[in-house]
Amino acid sequence: MAEDDDIPLTGRVREKLVESKQAWAREGRLLTGRSYPPGADPARERLPPGQTLVTDWPVLDLGVQPDVPREKWRLRVEGLVAAPLRLDWEAFLALPQAELVNDIHCVTQWSRYDNRWQGVRATDLLALARPKEEARFVAFTSYDGYTTNVTRADFEREEVLLAHSWSGAPLDRRHGGPVRVVIPHLYFWKSPKWVTRIELLREDRPGFWEVRGYHNRGDPWAEERYG
Numbered sequence: 574m575a576e577d578d579d580i581p582l583t584g585r586v587r588e589k590l591v592e593s594k595q596a597w598a599r600e601g602r603l604l605t606g607r608s609y610p611p612g613a614d615p616a617r618e619r620l621p622p623g624q625t626l627v628t629d630w631p632v633l634d635l636g637v638q639p640d641v642p643r644e645k646w647r648l649r650v651e652g653l654v655a656a657p658l659r660l661d662w663e664a665f666l667a668l669p670q671a672e673l674v675n676d677i678h679c680v681t682q683w684s685r686y687d688n689r690w691q692g693v694r695a696t697d698l699l700a701l702a703r704p705k706e707e708a709r710f711v712a713f714t715s716y717d718g719y720t721t722n723v724t725r726a727d728f729e730r731e732e733v734l735l736a737h738s739w740s741g742a743p744l745d746r747r748h749g750g751p752v753r754v755v756i757p758h759l760y761f762w763k764s765p766k767w768v769t770r771i772e773l774l775r776e777d778r779p780g781f782w783e784v785r786g787y788h789n790r791g792d793p794w795a796e797e798r799y800g
């Protein structure tokens with residue numbers, strides 16, 4: 574499966590779920606506009622506005638959790654790069670490894686603190702691929718056909734990881750194993766599970782939720798949920 578250039582969005586996506594999330598986006602549901610209590614210093618708050626803390630870890634996707642064995646898994650970094658990469662599992666693990674702890678904020682209003690990830694930093698990956706000057710945007714494609722987009726500046730940050738492990742164990746398939754992206758400073762829909770392709774682009778290319786009414790950037794501190 575994994576070798577194809579085109580990864581079609583699976584026909585089995587949960588259409589109903591997608592439709593209702595899209596309708597929420599249209600109506601601005603979940604836009605709390607909530608501000609912190611008087612006297613609170615937003616710069617010192619850990620929980621972004623409108624979020625609720627959870628201790629479990631909800632699973633959210635389009636209803637298909639692709640089963641990608643490590644031997645078949647590939648990661649490509651291409652587009653506007655001087656040295657396109659095509660990594661298999663062994664090559665990926667041979668890259669410098671990092672461990673990071675961060676908080677997750679999902680647009681559906683849950684946040685989860687202190688997630689411990691192991692993987693490869695985006696900055697290390699990009700140092701190898703050497704993006705060209707004109708590369709300003711990044712588009713991700715996953716094995717389930719999911720796509721999402723960020724600016725190069727949002728991807729090229731110290732805390733952005735291509736994670737293969739969580740809490741010291743291989744990342745569970747339900748949460749995006751073998752490898753998912755983790756971009757902790759944006760809402761979690763910007764962190765693609767089962768990632769296989771990273772493209773550096775001159776022009777922005779809105780992804781699955783971005784064309785369905787979600788915000789293009791998704792900063793939880795600014796409540797950039799929709800539009």
Ligand SMILES: Nc1nc2c(c(=O)[nH]1)N[C@H]1C(S)=C(S)[C@@H](COP(=O)(O)O)O[C@H]1N2
Nearest residue numbers: 631632633634635715719748762764765766
């Ligand atoms: N490949 C892929 N990545 C995805 C999604 C998806 O449907 N497919 N859903 C996104 C959304 S909307 C969220 S909130 C998080 C959920 O990650 P989790 O299931 O590990 O909590 O994954 C994001 N990454």
Ligand SMILES: [Mo]
Nearest residue numbers: 633679680762
């Ligand atoms: Mo989400």
